[in-house]
Every structure is written in structure tokens, then in C-alpha cells.
Amino acid sequence: MSEQLLFAAEVTLNGLMAGVLYALVALGFVLIFKASGIFNYAQGVMALFAALTLVGIQQGQVPFSHLINAIFGTNIHHFPWQVPSIIAIILAAGVMVGFAWLVERYILKHLVGQPDIILFMATIGLAYFMEGFGDIMWGSEIKTLDVGLPSGLNETIDTVTYNWFGYGFFIDNLDIVAAVIAALLVAALTIFSQYSKQGRALRAVADDHSAALSVGISLRFIWVLVWSIAGFVALVAGIMWGAKSGVQFSLSLIALKALPVLMLGGFTSIPGAIIGGLIIGVGEQLFEFAIGPLIGGATQNWFAYVLALVFLIFRPQGLFGEKIIERV
Amino acid sequence: MFYREAGDFKTSYRDDNQTFPIRLDRAGYWVAIAVAFGIVPFFVNDYWVNAIFAPFFIYAIAALGLNILTGYAGQVSLGTGGFMAVGAYAVYKLMVAFPEINIIFHVLMAGGITAVVGVLFGLPSLRIKGFYLAVATLASQFFLIWLFNKVPWFYNYSASGQINAPERSVFGIIVTGPNTEAWAKYLICLVFLVGVAWMARNLTRGMTGRKWMGIRDMDIAAEIIGVNPLMAKMTAFAVSSFFVGVAGALFFAVYLGAAEAGESFGISKSFLILFMIIIGGLGSIFGSFAGAAFMVLMPVFLKNVLVGGMGWPTDLAAHFEFMIVGGLIVFFLIVEPHGLAQLWRLTKEKLRLWPFPH
Amino acid sequence: MSLDMNANSYVTEDGRTIGPVVMDLKNITLRFGGVVAIKDISFNIREGEIRAIIGPNGAGKSSMLNVISGFYKPQEGEVWFRGAKRPPMRPYQVAQQGLARTFQNIALFDGMTVLDNIMTGRLNHMKTNLLQQAMWWGKAEKEELANREVCEKVIDFLEIQHIRKTPVGRLPYGLKKRVELARALAAEPSLLLLDEPMAGMNVEEKEDMSRFILDMNDEFGTTIALIEHDMGVVMDLSDRVVVMDYGKKIGDGTPDEVRNNQDVIDAYLGVSHD
Numbered sequence A: 001m002s003e004q005l006l007f008a009a010e011v012t013l014n015g016l017m018a019g020v021l022y023a024l025v026a027l028g029f030v031l032i033f034k035a036s037g038i039f040n041y042a043q044g045v046m047a048l049f050a051a052l053t054l055v056g057i058q059q060g061q062v063p064f065s066h067l068i069n070a071i072f073g074t075n076i077h078h079f080p081w082q083v084p085s086i087i088a089i090i091l092a093a094g095v096m097v098g099f100a101w102l103v104e105r106y107i108l109k110h111l112v113g114q115p116d117i118i119l120f121m122a123t124i125g126l127a128y129f130m131e132g133f134g135d136i137m138w139g140s141e142i143k144t145l146d147v148g149l150p151s152g153l154n155e156t157i158d159t160v161t162y163n164w165f166g167y168g169f170f171i172d173n174l175d176i177v178a179a180v181i182a183a184l185l186v187a188a189l190t191i192f193s194q195y196s197k198q199g200r201a202l203r204a205v206a207d208d209h210s211a212a213l214s215v216g217i218s219l220r221f222i223w224v225l226v227w228s229i230a231g232f233v234a235l236v237a238g239i240m241w242g243a244k245s246g247v248q249f250s251l252s253l254i255a256l257k258a259l260p261v262l263m264l265g266g267f268t269s270i271p272g273a274i275i276g277g278l279i280i281g282v283g284e285q286l287f288e289f290a291i292g293p294l295i296g297g298a299t300q301n302w303f304a305y306v307l308a309l310v311f312l313i314f315r316p317q318g319l320f321g322e323k324i325i326e327r328v
Numbered sequence B: 001m002f003y004r005e006a007g008d009f010k011t012s013y014r015d016d017n018q019t020f021p022i023r024l025d026r027a028g029y030w031v032a033i034a035v036a037f038g039i040v041p042f043f044v045n046d047y048w049v050n051a052i053f054a055p056f057f058i059y060a061i062a063a064l065g066l067n068i069l070t071g072y073a074g075q076v077s078l079g080t081g082g083f084m085a086v087g088a089y090a091v092y093k094l095m096v097a098f099p100e101i102n103i104i105f106h107v108l109m110a111g112g113i114t115a116v117v118g119v120l121f122g123l124p125s126l127r128i129k130g131f132y133l134a135v136a137t138l139a140s141q142f143f144l145i146w147l148f149n150k151v152p153w154f155y156n157y158s159a160s161g162q163i164n165a166p167e168r169s170v171f172g173i174i175v176t177g178p179n180t181e182a183w184a185k186y187l188i189c190l191v192f193l194v195g196v197a198w199m200a201r202n203l204t205r206g207m208t209g210r211k212w213m214g215i216r217d218m219d220i221a222a223e224i225i226g227v228n229p230l231m232a233k234m235t236a237f238a239v240s241s242f243f244v245g246v247a248g249a250l251f252f253a254v255y256l257g258a259a260e261a262g263e264s265f266g267i268s269k270s271f272l273i274l275f276m277i278i279i280g281g282l283g284s285i286f287g288s289f290a291g292a293a294f295m296v297l298m299p300v301f302l303k304n305v306l307v308g309g310m311g312w313p314t315d316l317a318a319h320f321e322f323m324i325v326g327g328l329i330v331f332f333l334i335v336e337p338h339g340l341a342q343l344w345r346l347t348k349e350k351l352r353l354w355p356f357p358h
Numbered sequence C: 001m002s003l004d005m006n007a008n009s010y011v012t013e014d015g016r017t018i019g020p021v022v023m024d025l026k027n028i029t030l031r032f033g034g035v036v037a038i039k040d041i042s043f044n045i046r047e048g049e050i051r052a053i054i055g056p057n058g059a060g061k062s063s064m065l066n067v068i069s070g071f072y073k074p075q076e077g078e079v080w081f082r083g084a085k086r087p088p089m090r091p092y093q094v095a096q097q098g099l100a101r102t103f104q105n106i107a108l109f110d111g112m113t114v115l116d117n118i119m120t121g122r123l124n125h126m127k128t129n130l131l132q133q134a135m136w137w138g139k140a141e142k143e144e145l146a147n148r149e150v151c152e153k154v155i156d157f158l159e160i161q162h163i164r165k166t167p168v169g170r171l172p173y174g175l176k177k178r179v180e181l182a183r184a185l186a187a188e189p190s191l192l193l194l195d196e197p198m199a200g201m202n203v204e205e206k207e208d209m210s211r212f213i214l215d216m217n218d219e220f221g222t223t224i225a226l227i228e229h230d231m232g233v234v235m236d237l238s239d240r241v242v243v244m245d246y247g248k249k250i251g252d253g254t255p256d257e258v259r260n261n262q263d264v265i266d267a268y269l270g271v272s273h274d
Helices: A003-036 A043-058 A065-072 A085-111 A116-138 A155-165 A173-195 A197-207 A209-214 A219-245 A249-265 A270-290 A303-314 B023-042 B046-072 B080-097 B103-126 B130-150 B182-205 B207-217 B219-224 B229-256 B267-280 B285-309 B314-335 B339-353 C061-068 C091-096 C114-120 C130-135 C139-157 C173-186 C203-220 C231-237 C255-259 C262-269
Strands: C021-032 C035-046 C050-054 C076-081 C099-101 C191-195 C224-227 C240-245 C248-253
Touching: A003 A043, A003 A173, A003 A197, A003 A219, A003 A249, A003 A270, A043 A085, A043 A116, A043 A219, A043 A249, A065 B314, A085 A116, A085 A219, A085 B314, A116 A249, A116 B130, A116 B267, A116 B314, A173 A197, A173 A219, A173 A270, A197 A209, A197 A219, A209 A219, A219 A249, A249 A270, A249 A303, A249 B130, A270 A303, A303 B103, A303 B130, B023 B182, B046 B080, B046 B182, B046 B207, B046 B229, B046 B267, B046 B285, B080 B103, B080 B130, B080 B229, B080 B267, B103 B130, B103 B229, B130 B267, B182 B207, B182 B229, B182 B285, B182 C130, B207 B219, B207 B229, B207 C114, B207 C130, B219 B229, B219 C091, B229 C130, B267 B285, B267 B314, B267 B339, B285 B314, B285 B339, C021 C061, C035 C061, C035 C076, C035 C240, C035 C248, C050 C061, C050 C203, C050 C231, C061 C191, C061 C224, C091 C099, C099 C173, C114 C139, C114 C173, C130 C139, C139 C173, C139 C203, C173 C191, C173 C203, C203 C224, C203 C231, C231 C255, C240 C255, C240 C262, C248 C255, C248 C262
Parallel strands: C050 C224, C050 C240, C099 C191, C191 C224
Antiparallel strands: C021 C035, C021 C076, C240 C248
16 A cells, blocks of 8 residues: 555544544533523533632542632642542532522523523523633643543554554554543433433423423433533533643634534434534544645634535535424 | 612503613613724824724624524524625725725725625525525635635735735824724724614614514514515625625734735634634623624733743744633633623613512 | 406405406516425515415425516416506515515514614605715604504504504514514505414414404405415415415415315325325
8 A cells, every 4th residue: 555545544533533522522512502592602611610620529639729729818729639530520520410400490490481592592691601611620731631541552453553564553542542431421321311211301301392291301400410410411521622722712612613514414313413523523633634734724624614514505404414394 | 799680660652672671781782982083093003903893893893794694594604714805805906996995985985885795695595594604605715715815816926925905094193004003994994884783773673683583583484474585585695795805804804904804814814703702792782792892802812821821832822812711702602602691681671670589 | 266367456245346457477486496485486466465375394385486576476367456567676676576474494684673664665665865864854754754654553453552662672473473464564565464364373362363353454455465274264264275385386266266166175284295
């Protein structure tokens, strides 16, 4: 095989890995959208917030220390302890559940029956709020997140491919772990929504709010549940991205990467989110590899969007979305 | 008790159609115009213009533009920053290429160019609706910013990648470049704002506005009673982008003087303008003003209180601002989806009945 | 009285002149996937008459109206309007030809006032362009005021002066129906389609509505095609009635003829189809 082709294959593989992570974020969107018809723009900030909380708990940071210091003139930073990763993850997940409850209690409850677009804008407001809140609570400096995931070059793949093709593929261990975890998460969620009682209730709510209410499903419980799950997915995504590139503001921008994935895959389809994520992951890497150098590079900034846009013009409901029937 | 229409009878449809049907409102409007043009320019200094008036006027123009698209025609756009960038780069290229032509025309032409770009990116709105469209408009945001960063022709191959506004004048008064007087900046922004607001008002009260609102409220029914959805949406995108382009041109040429696409016209700008119209009031001209004023004044206020008054570090105050903005957005959407404009209307309603509420 | 379908015009018992055919539907078939909503239906509408389409639920009446107003495109058949075959066109183009309609589930613009809603009915009569409207003074204002006068006449006619400036979203159901009628009427249509104008109304409101429909036909000579469930109302109002059942036409003629048609009686009394 020629050098170019091998290189392209490596780019494709890396694109697939990145695509899995996009899919992971997109999954959080799909869950909330299916259960409540809300397009949750705050999903990315939730990932950032979850990661910040995790690091904060792990390192024993004092919450709101900046604020306390500013008001009382004190100088506190950390508790004199460190929390083991696994406990920190559980605690952070607990925080996300509490967050889900607060969102339901103080926002969703008051916005029932509003047009979708109002709900969408409300989540943009929520995103801004959480961004400020997260920074005030844990500080805005870049943090490193380390929960003991492997990282760096996977030498097995490197060696094997070198022996086969005479060219070693560079695949990050972290990407492999992320892909495996994402796949597990997707499988678990699918099983949950197909076979458990709550899962059935969740699909019922997604189909018709009032009909679900009339057969005795608690809408509020379902919403808290689904936002909790989305919070958990955000935590997982936050851990993966945080471990990869540090916990900082730009982490919230992965939400922006997930949006075209959703447009491509359809807002209501879990398989759509996965396949959309993979297409976009591979597509933007290959585009940058093949066309990028000709037109100045950094095409990842917009490629996914333009791809999704062009695609939508021909299929407005996305790959797996339900067909929209218009009537008067 | 003077604030009411009793005794202020309308004897023609023309009177009945006017912008401010109540006499006191009319008077207030003329007084505001007179003060803004006749008195304020003599007293403004650099701080007031740069911190408050210029951004307020320019953002109000952009907010009017976005409100036409989102508030009146119902098409949510997250690409406002990108379209402002089109206006800015267009006016830059025009200023450099045709130095002998008056800057006023450059700004208007920049608006026109933005309108064309807006229509182009608005075309998908025929197929895509709701937040699918909102997300699709992000494509224009990212693509345009990338374009202005990566294609050197747009910034005339300058080493820094920035664009700098050359000095231009109107009737011998310098309005762009570092030597601009505060009052000149103030006046040129004000003139554009008044012109744009007047046009926006005329369009929204006439048949064009009704077509837009018809598409917004029920697009299928609108088409069946005779609204051409293509034309209605495209005119909304064109007019909206024209205003936004003018705002972008002024923002760069008059206010900033130097700009870099990602820095000055990034996605956060798109959100800022969107927040202005949510807080101010969707589908309201007054709301665009109120929202712009609010979003310009609040950071200034917070900075003075938190940093100046309480001695907080600036970054903490900035985070606090994020929280307040986000919280207010949610609050307004829950309590009053029609924003400040509706609160103002309700107050006036009360005032009209005062002191006999029944 | 028997009808001569080919005659250009004739005079009814109560002395009204019914003109030539305005809308002629020829062998219309409409399918949704495998479901046949309308099967090979032909009928016409004459100028100045009140034409009713009746039938049990799911008979395809609303689909028929949607075909006429251009919202659904029939797979087979032709629509002739004013002596010319209508080429495939978008609903707004159909409206520009002079068709106006109301909807079964009110389709008003909730965010606008009653007056603005009615003014939207005038949109095919207003010609100023975007630039003229942005400038307002002169042409645009003159046109606006002239059309406002037409709307005010309609408002007077339908007795809704008091709610002129009320946002439509705040109105009760019966008034909304009336505003919707006003919007359609303001268009001065050559054919007005009413989709269940009296659905969900009480007796008093029905009487009002019937009066408006008759007056409209009488004073403005508006041609009206309507769908209605209330048999009594239909028989009183209309000149000719088309009866549909399961997407097929089972009767067509004057109310008396239809009333005595065996197929119609079967359909309404529920004789099994076999």
C-alpha cells in the first residue's frame, strides 16, 4: 500500500475515535430531546461543569473559594485532603443528579407547554449561568484531570501495523478507552430504554406528554431521571475530553461539535447520534487531510456544520429522524 | 392621569395607524429625539461614547436586525456575529478600494453585501425549521469567521491579520480612525440608528411585516392564504442582514477602529445580540432598544459596583456577569417571554387607568 | 327543479341568479401512500352559488378542500378554474388566483391583532415593493389606508368592531372563527372555501354564522363552497350539495334531491358496505 493511502487510513481511524466522542456528547442531547422535546444547548457546559466538579472534589478544592476570599478577605484554597478518583466520580455524579433536580424544579416546571424554540433559548441561558457558576465555584484556571485512564501511543497497534504495512499507526490509548466506554454506555442506554419500566415510561413521555400523564406516569420524575442520565453522560464526556486536553472553558465547546452530529443523525435517534458522530469525525479529519492544505487549513471549525447543512437541505429530518408530516 | 387616549379622538385611519397613538408618547418621542440630537452631542466625552453610547447605538441596530428575523419572521439565527463580520470586512474593503466615495455609502453598501450573503445562508430556511435552522445558522457563523481569518485578500494581506479603519470624513468631519472626536462618533451612529429604526418600524407595520408574522405564527396557513414563503423568508433574511451588516460596519469602522474576525465577531457576539432581543422583547422595535441598552449598561454597572465598589477581582466579576445574564435569560423566558417591552406596555396600561383602575 | 348542467346560468326558486361554472373538478384521485383518500370524484362549483360538501367523518371532505386550495396535489384528475386547466402550483399561487379559505382548526396568526389578521387577507391586492414600504410616506401609506378601508367594511359587516385591536390569541373560539371568516372575506375572493365554519359552536353562534354566510353570498355575490356536519344548516344554506363517503361521491344535486337519494340515506344510517 502506498504511503498516502496508509496515512489516510490512519487519519480515518483517528477520525473514528474522535467521532465516538462526538457521539457521546450528542447522546446526551438525544436523551433529553427524546424525553422532553427540549434541545439542551447546555449539554456541553454540563460536561465542563461535571469535569470541573470532579477535579474539584478530587483535589479537595474549597468551593467558591474565590468568592469567599473576595468578600471576606481570606485566603483559602484547598481542604487538607485528596479524594480517590472513584469516590470523586460517584460524588460528581451525585452533584449532576442534584443539578438535574434543580433544573426540573426551577426551570422546566415553569416552561411546560412553551414553544420549543423558547425552551431552546432557555437552555442557552442555562448554559451561560452554569458557565459563570462553575467558574465561580471552582475557579477558571486550566486544570488537569487524571482519573488513571491510560494514555499515549498504543504500542501494540503501532507494532502490529508496522509489521503488516511497514508503517506504524499512531492511535492514542485514551481514544481506545473512550471508544470502548462510549460503546458500553450506548449499549446500556439502549437496553435501559427498551427493556426497563422507566425506559418504557421515558419513551411514552417522548411520544405524548399528556397521554403519558393520563396513564399515571410522573412527568417530573421522568424529567429528573433523564436530566440525571444526561448529566452522567456529560460527566463521562467531561472525563474523556478533560483527560485529553485539560479541563477548561473550551471543553464546553464540544457541544458545538455535537450539534452537527445531531442534525445529521436526527434529534431523536440514538443510533443516529452514533453514526452521525462517526461520519462527522471521519469526514472532518479526511477533509482537512485532503482539502485543508489547499485552502488554508483549520477546516474542522466549520466542515461539520456545512456538511450537516448541505445534508439537511436534502433530508430535513436527518438520517434517522422521523419524517415530518405537515397538515392544516 | 394625563396619560390616556380619552379625548384624543382619531378621525382618520391615518391617525389611527400612527406609531404612538397616545399624545404624551408622541411628545416624549420628539423630546427624546431633540435631546439626542440637539443637546447630548455638546456634552459627551470619550468615556461616555466608548463605554455606553456607541456600543448601545450599534448593538441596537444589530438587535433590530435580528429581531426582524427572529422576533418578526420567527427564524432563529445564531449567525449574527458572522454577518456583522461580513459588514465589517465589506466596509473595510470598500473604504480602502474607493477612498473618494463617502463613508456613508460604504456603510450602506456593506449592508447591501451582507444582505446578499444573508439571503444565501438563509436559503436552507425553506427546508429546515425551528432549531434545526438555528443550528444551521451556526454553519454561517463558523464558516464566515474562518473565511475572514484564512483568506488574506479580506484583510489586504496585513501581517497581523487585522483590519484597520483608515481615516474618513463626512462633510469635513472625521468619523473614522484614531482622530475621531467623541461627538462625531456619537452622531454618526445615532443617525444610522434612527434611520434603521424608522425603516424597521415602517416595514413591520405594513404588509411586509404582516407576511413575516404570518410565517412566524403559522407558516402553512400563511402560504395557503397567499404568502409566498420563499419571498417572505428571503426578505426577512435580506432586511435583517442589511441591518446587521450596517451594525458590523459601524462596529468596526467607527467604534473599534481595528478588528480581527474571531476576536470581534465570534459566536459570543451572536449570543449577545440574541440575548438582547430576548430580554428586550421578541417582535418589538422598542424591545430591541431596551435589550441593547440593558446588555450594554449591565456590565458597566456590575463592573462599577463589584470591581470599583467592592474590590472584587475582574475575572470574578466577569463570571458573575455570566451567571446574571444566563439567569436573566431564563427568568425572562419564564416570567415574561415578551421581555422588557411587554413590562413597559403593562406599566403603561396601568398608568392609563390610574388613578381609577376600574 | 332539475338542473341543466350545461346552461350558462339559471335562476333559483328564490330568485337568485346562479352563473356559469367557476371551478370544475374532473376525476380527482388523491392517495396518501396506500390509502386512497379521494377516489375519482368530479363536481363543479358555479358562480354565485353556495355549494356544500357533506359526508361522514373520514369521507375525504377536508382532503377535497385541500385539493381545491392547492395544499394537496391529486395523483390523478384535473382542476379547472375559470375555464382554464390549473397547472401544478403552490398554495400561495392558488390564493393569488382569487381563492380564499378558512380552516377546520382555526389557523389565525395568534401574535397579531384582529385588524392585522384581516389585513393579511388583503395581501394579494397590495402591490408596493419592499423599498416603498420601508420609506412608507407616499405610495405605501396610501395603499395601506385604502386597504384598511376595505377591511373596516368587512369588520362592520361581521360586527367585530370592538375587538379590532385585540391580539387574536386572547379571543374566545366563536369570535376567532368570525375573524378567520373576515380574513378570508377581506381577500374579496372569487371562490371562498369554508372548512366546517360552524364546528363547535352553540346554536346562537351557528345562527349568526349562517346569517353571515347568506349575507355574504347575497350582498357581495361571493361564491362559497363549504364543508359542514350539521345537516339542517347545510340543507337550509346551500344551493347544491355533494355527498361523499369513503372517498367516493355518492350524491350530487339540490338539497331535496340529495335528501331522497338512497345511497345517501344508507351512508348516513350506516348500512354495511359489502
